[in-house]
Amino acid sequence: MANPEHLAELMKGVESWNEWKSIHLINPSTFSGTELREALQNGIDVYSLPFRADLRGADLEGIDLNHIDLCWADLRGTNLAGANLQAANLMKTDFCQANLSGAILSGASLQDAVMTQADLNGAILIKTSMIQTRLRGAILRGANLKQARILGSFLEDVNLKKGVLEKADLKGSKFKNANLNGATLEGADLRASNFCGADLEEASLRGANVRSVKLCDANLNRTDFRDAHHLTWWTVRDAKNWKKGIYDTAFGKMLAQIIQSNEDED
Template sequence: MIRDLAALMDAVGWPSAHVVAHSWSAKVAALWATRQPQRFRSLVLIDPFFIDRIPVWLTPTFPLLYRVLPFLKMMGPFDSYQQAEQQARQLKQYRGWSELQQSVFQIPSPPTISGCPNSDTSMDGNEILKRYQMGERRFPKVNLQEADLTNICLNHADFSHSDLRQSRCGKSDFSHATFNAADLSEAIFWGTNLMQADLQHAQLREADLSGANLQQANLEQANLSKASLCGANLSHAQLSHALLFETDFRASTDQQTNLSHAQLTGADLSYANLSEALLCHANLDAAKLCRAKLQQRNPQIPWVTDLTQASLRYADLSYADLTGAILRNADLTGADLTGTILTNADLTGAILPDGTLHCPSQ
């Protein structure tokens, strides 16, 4: 069950979630939380089944219960959905799907885009470039998986809802382009110009955006989990409520990652690496930075994690590492600093979680 739920979360791009579990599943969820706490934003247990250790008297008979109790028969594992459904149909409690359940869980139809002759069409980079040079700008719902779009100019192009997984787009110009709800997982945008691009709700899991220019780009609610943004320019970018779980923002060999003035309100940066990143004036209110790395990683390079005048109101910085970071005049009102490492951090003029002003003598 744990593997199934973890796989489901990975499939939909959720690095963590609020989990509600009942009865036997509550016991399983509790075990899961101890093994993979990073998966949980919160956990609600309802009437858990022996939340502590199972009584000794029950242990010898427990395997027999799997053959008798219906809810245990459905615990699996099953080789396929069809096998699980076949097992469920043999139980007297089986009632099938009600009309209400079918209406709630039915698979929605994909959104239709009017005036789109290329809907669900597979194309390659050469054809895209040819059509672009002829004046075409709209390429929504196009299949460009593994396409080569390297070192070309496609600014102001519209790739909404398109599939660009594992595509190669390095050194290209996509400024002002639209990738709304597009799938760019594992795509390569190394050194690409994406200034003022619209990437709302886009899937960028494990994408390589190292050295990319994302200045003023809109990445609101985008999924950038495990993506690489080393040395990228994200100044004034919109990243509110984006998923940035385990995302790499470290400085490159010759350039600091720039997140100055970026909007990261409510973003999930758990386990992200922001070492030596520039975050001055960034808005991280209510952001989740649990166990994130914001320390000075390499004293030999000229950069340091800079959060000067950043807003971190009610942010979760629990167990984050801010060794040597600069937080001058930062606002930490209501922030969670449980287990946070602040060794040699500069908090001069910062507003602390309790609302008091930090002074160097403190």
């Protein structure tokens, strides 16, 4: 339920609200989703919400909050399906179990954000900055993360089936046990990332930089490594179904020789 005092101030107009907010909302608040919608409808400035604004469980489906500053906000369990958060400041924001399916987060900053078990099905995160972001167990089926910066982030057990990570910077990120079936990682920078136990069946890593990538127990059935940079025998040797991967002709011949040598030794 909306805070009656907040709504009363909102109804007084833009200048009154902004003055009142600067005095009364400097500490963590319970600024609700209803109040947020009311403010937007009345032209109120909400683009610098109270520090650590509490919007837990709010229904903000389809809301337009592009360029908003929600740094440190609590959005656990919030419904932001189809919302526009383009270029928003979402650093250290808590989206745990939030619904962001179909949301637009292109160009947003999600550094140190918590998105554990969030629903990001079909979300658009083109050129999004996700440094040290926690996405364990998140659902990102068909999400578009083209050219995103996902550095040192935690994506264990995420569902990125048919996700698009083309030319994304994924250095040092952890994708352990992630579902990347049919995902596109063409031209991505995967240096020092961890895909142990991940399902990469029919994923495309064409032209990706795979230097120091960990693939132990990863499923490489029909994984496309053509034109991949720094691909070696040591990259794939501890993975599952590496024999069924798709490789450049020269690399494929080298693997065939290794297989033949092992068979001869047996």
